[in-house]
Amino acid sequence: xxxxxxxxxxxxxxxxxxxxxxxxxxxMSVFHRITGTALYGGxxxxxxxxxxxASGPAAYGWVAGFxxxxxxxxxxxxxxxILLHHMLGGxxxxxxxxxxxxxxxxxxxxxxxxxxxxxxxxxxxxxxGLLAR
Amino acid sequence: xxKENIRQNPAVSIRTPRARVRGxxxxxxxxxxxxxxxxxxxxxxxxxxxxVVIIARMAGRPYPEAIRLVGSPFVSLVLxxxxxxxxxxxxxxxxxxxxxxxxxxxxxxxxxxxxxxxAVVVAVACLYAILRVGFGQPPV
Numbered sequence: 001x002x003x004x005x006x007x008x009x010x011x012x013x014x015x016x017x018x019x020x021x022x023x024x025x026x027x028m029s030v031f032h033r034i035t036g037t038a039l040y041g042g043x044x045x046x047x048x049x050x051x052x053x054a055s056g057p058a059a060y061g062w063v064a065g066f067x068x069x070x071x072x073x074x075x076x077x078x079x080x081x082i083l084l085h086h087m088l089g090g091x092x093x094x095x096x097x098x099x100x101x102x103x104x105x106x107x108x109x110x111x112x113x114x115x116x117x118x119x120x121x122x123x124x125x126x127x128x129g130l131l132a133r
Numbered sequence: 134x135x136k137e138n139i140r141q142n143p144a145v146s147i148r149t150p151r152a153r154v155r156g157x158x159x160x161x162x163x164x165x166x167x168x169x170x171x172x173x174x175x176x177x178x179x180x181x182x183x184x185v186v187i188i189a190r191m192a193g194r195p196y197p198e199a200i201r202l203v204g205s206p207f208v209s210l211v212l213x214x215x216x217x218x219x220x221x222x223x224x225x226x227x228x229x230x231x232x233x234x235x236x237x238x239x240x241x242x243x244x245x246x247x248x249x250x251x252a253v254v255v256a257v258a259c260l261y262a263i264l265r266v267g268f269g270q271p272p273v
Contacts, residue, residue, distance in 0.1 A: 050262035129189040
């Protein structure tokens with residue numbers, strides 16, 4: 001077969017994210033990837049915390065002081081929420097992997113539950129954590 | 134016709150059925166990536182809930198107490214398992230993100246290299262620190 005000449009006009013491209021109306025499932029899908037990427041970077045904080053602990057009291061005091069500050073606590077609070085949101089998003093994927101939860105109302109409920117559940121769980125974790133002090 | 138089409142067409146291909154199965158498709162990994170991502174995800178649910186509890190119990194403790202907590206065999210074990218599961222999971226996840234959004238071959242290879250290096254550095258740094266605390270090396 002003879003090679004076809006390449007067209008000189010721009011080819012039509014399939015539409016991407018910006019052309020669609022935002023839906024709950026789409027938003028939670030995008031957010032699952034964003035939270036995953038955030039956790040990827042956040043793991044470095046865990047490494048810094050553990051390295052400081054292994055280094056001695058001075059290094060640990062500095063890191064513990066940072067995470068104990070208002071800014072540090074804010075980072076940890078958002079970290080908790082992102083972690084729990086990604087966890088619930090993953091559990092939602094397990095439900096779908098099992099072949100269930102694909103009905104219109106079910107998938108909308110699952111998407112909403114991911115956001116509501118992660119927010120509620122984060123508050124519970126922090127309230128229990130602070131009360132148990 | 135393109136060479137690839139002949140190779141993929143079972144009627145034309147000279148590859149044996151066994152070779153086709155062993156090749157595990159175009160990625161040569163089959164569903165291995167997907168499967169390991171799910172396996173570590175299940176482990177992460179348990180390990181991260183334990184991790185949150187450990188962090189909450191650590192908060193505000195003076196250094197010797199923090200060392201005793203992380204250095205206890207059970208907490209050390211949970212942290213080691215968590216680091217292994219999380220770093221494998223995040224490396225796989227980031228690879229999919231790179232493959233989806235980075236298309237220029239040189240940038241893509243560089244990004245995948247960086248992803249692997251980052252995951253290994255984080256994993257080894259965490260594991261070394263946990264073992265050092267567990268075996269009683271840090272100055273208390």
